[in-house]
Amino acid sequence: MSESAIRPRKEFGKTIAADITHRLREEIIACGLPPGEPLRFDVLRERFGASFTTLREALTALAAEGLVDAQEQRGFRVAPVSRQDLMEVTDARVLIEVELIRRSIERGDDDWEIAVISTLHRLKRIEQRDPEHPLRDPEWKIAHRQFHQALVSACGSATLLAIRAELFDRAERYRHLSANFRPRPRDKAGEHQAIMQAAISRNADLAVQLIETHIRSTADNVATYAAHLLDTE
Amino acid sequence: MSESAIRPRKEFGKTIAADITHRLREEIIACGLPPGEPLRFDVLRERFGASFTTLREALTALAAEGLVDAQEQRGFRVAPVSRQDLMEVTDARVLIEVELIRRSIERGDDDWEIAVISTLHRLKRIEQRDPEHPLRDPEWKIAHRQFHQALVSACGSATLLAIRAELFDRAERYRHLSANFRPRPRDKAGEHQAIMQAAISRNADLAVQLIETHIRSTADNVATYAAHLLDTE
DNA sequence: AACGGTATGATTTTCGAAAATATTGGTTTG
DNA sequence: CAAACCAATATTTTCGAAAATCATACCGTT
Numbered sequence: 001m002s003e004s005a006i007r008p009r010k011e012f013g014k015t016i017a018a019d020i021t022h023r024l025r026e027e028i029i030a031c032g033l034p035p036g037e038p039l040r041f042d043v044l045r046e047r048f049g050a051s052f053t054t055l056r057e058a059l060t061a062l063a064a065e066g067l068v069d070a071q072e073q074r075g076f077r078v079a080p081v082s083r084q085d086l087m088e089v090t091d092a093r094v095l096i097e098v099e100l101i102r103r104s105i106e107r108g109d110d111d112w113e114i115a116v117i118s119t120l121h122r123l124k125r126i127e128q129r130d131p132e133h134p135l136r137d138p139e140w141k142i143a144h145r146q147f148h149q150a151l152v153s154a155c156g157s158a159t160l161l162a163i164r165a166e167l168f169d170r171a172e173r174y175r176h177l178s179a180n181f182r183p184r185p186r187d188k189a190g191e192h193q194a195i196m197q198a199a200i201s202r203n204a205d206l207a208v209q210l211i212e213t214h215i216r217s218t219a220d221n222v223a224t225y226a227a228h229l230l231d232t233e
Numbered sequence: 234m235s236e237s238a239i240r241p242r243k244e245f246g247k248t249i250a251a252d253i254t255h256r257l258r259e260e261i262i263a264c265g266l267p268p269g270e271p272l273r274f275d276v277l278r279e280r281f282g283a284s285f286t287t288l289r290e291a292l293t294a295l296a297a298e299g300l301v302d303a304q305e306q307r308g309f310r311v312a313p314v315s316r317q318d319l320m321e322v323t324d325a326r327v328l329i330e331v332e333l334i335r336r337s338i339e340r341g342d343d344d345w346e347i348a349v350i351s352t353l354h355r356l357k358r359i360e361q362r363d364p365e366h367p368l369r370d371p372e373w374k375i376a377h378r379q380f381h382q383a384l385v386s387a388c389g390s391a392t393l394l395a396i397r398a399e400l401f402d403r404a405e406r407y408r409h410l411s412a413n414f415r416p417r418p419r420d421k422a423g424e425h426q427a428i429m430q431a432a433i434s435r436n437a438d439l440a441v442q443l444i445e446t447h448i449r450s451t452a453d454n455v456a457t458y459a460a461h462l463l464d465t466e
Numbered sequence: 467a468a469c470g471g472t473a474t475g476a477t478t479t480t481c482g483a484a485a486a487t488a489t490t491g492g493t494t495t496g
Numbered sequence: 497c498a499a500a501c502c503a504a505t506a507t508t509t510t511c512g513a514a515a516a517t518c519a520t521a522c523c524g525t526t
Contacts, residue, residue: 014305014306014517015305015306015478015479015480016479016480017293017479017480018305040507040508041507041508041509042506042507050480050481051480051481051482052481052482052508052509052510053286053289053290053479053480053481053482053509053510053511054479054480054481056286056290056508056509057286057289057290057293060250060290060293060294061293061294061296061297063294064294064297064298065297066392066395072247072248072251073247073248073486073487073488073507073508073509074487074488074489074507074508075488075507075508075509076508085392088390088391088392088393089392091390091392091393092390092392092393092396095328095329095332095393096328099328157321157324157325158321159299159318159321159322159324159325159400160321160324160325160328162299163325163396167392247487248508248509248510249509249510250509250510273477273478274477274478274479275476275477283510283511284510284511284512285478285479285480285511285512286479286480286481286509286510286511286512287509287510287511289478289479306477306478306479306516306517306518307477307478307517307518307519308477308478308479309478
């Protein structure tokens with residue numbers, strides 16, 4: 001009765017299109033498909049084993065998320081990067097994330113506190129294993145995402161959470177872009193710890209200030225160490 | 234040499250998919266396709282004269298915009314409406330639009346001022362023609378959208394403008410929802426005039442306050458007069 | 467009657483061929 | 497020599513048939 005003993009066709013989501021969307025998104029965020037790269041159907045067809053129209057559906061969805069650039073009649077390409085875009089994404093993230101943190105601190109219940117504490121705990125455990133290269137560890141990526149997600153999860157607005165998620169993905173791509181050139185990770189562990197404590201103790205002003213610094217300094221780092229990739233576009 | 238003397242295939246955009254996306258969006262916003270309505274391919278195929286896959290692409294794009302609800306393996310339907318969703322959209326709009334107005338007032342140049350003044354002028358001209366039922370006039374809809382678009386157009390962030398546009402569409406659908414039951418339009422003309430004056434005179438605090446009131450009172454109106462459509466979902 | 471399973475029909479989802487459009491390279495013309 | 501034109505090729509876009517999946521109604525059993 002096992003759905004597929006050999007090789008599951010759909011690892012994520014029920015439809016192939018949703019699955020391809022997910023896999024393509026991951027690859028673009030991780031810069032496995034570099035910014036600006038043309039996305040030709042022949043190549044994608046071979047790589048992902050799906051037909052034209054299914055791929056087209058996935059690319060259309062990613063275009064709406066801002067990770068893919070659709071040029072009508074001239075195909076798709078990975079969304080290019082630029083200093084301007086990095087700045088816009090950073091600003092938008094600050095605007096929205098700050099608001100969502102405030103609302104979460106205002107409204108969060110016991111479950112919210114537990115989620116914040118436990119996701120941070122897992123993040124720290126993973127960081128202990130390999131403190132040098134966290135961004136290369138896919139588990140760290142997931143845990144990091146889940147901690148930040150937990151912080152805002154009690155805000156009460158699915159609409160704003162969806163927007164936040166898109167911006168988070170776009171920002172994460174920039175982090176990956178500079179990861180190979182960044183000499184050493186900042187003291188993220190300490191920052192995360194401080195943010196957690198401010199949130200749990202319901203100190204909204206402090207939490208907001210820490211989050212804003214966290215977001216902006218990450219972006220500054222990217223702008224510094226990926227400068228050669230941002231100016232030549 | 235005319236591209237199509239009989240009947241243009243693509244009225245908007247270069248690809249059929251983009252064209253269908255546009256037409257479907259308009260219909261959903263205008264509630265020609267009512268909230269919750271199942272979107273069956275047979276029906277759409279006949280109505281829009283496109284094939285399965287093309288329609289699928291359009292529906293996928295609209296799902297990413299929040300106007301369509303994709304239920305994997307069970308097709309698509311027009312996104313349902315609810316009091317909660319209306320509230321979320323309203324809150325998100327206030328958060329973003331307020332910020333964009335501030336930035337536009339800060340950065341807007343002569344061209345921006347001209348755009349604000351001229352779009353308002355056109356809006357008023359159209360309102361004079363038929364002051365009773367502005368929302369039913371498609372020209373009023375376009376002019377109204379363009380005035381609000383002009384106000385924020387100088388904010389400098391394409392990212393936030395795209396988010397704003399999606400939220401505007403979702404809000405406009407709610408306005409249409411209640412349009413048939415609203416006894417009389419509020420004094421929108423006066424409100425628009427006041428917003429324009431505050432913006433042009435670079436009174437950011439006043440403009441922001443007027444916009445917030447404008448958005449929230451519109452939403453309150455919808456919640457009142459479309460109550461029977463919002464609670465039974 | 468209630469429940470569970472199964473066949474049947476309806477609907478979505480996927481595919482690869484075919485049509486439409488863009489790009490490239492070569493040829494001619496001014 | 498540059499520009500404009502055209503042909504040949506590469507690529508995207510669209511289509512409808514076929515496969516996969518879901519919903520419904522029917523039937524037998526408890």
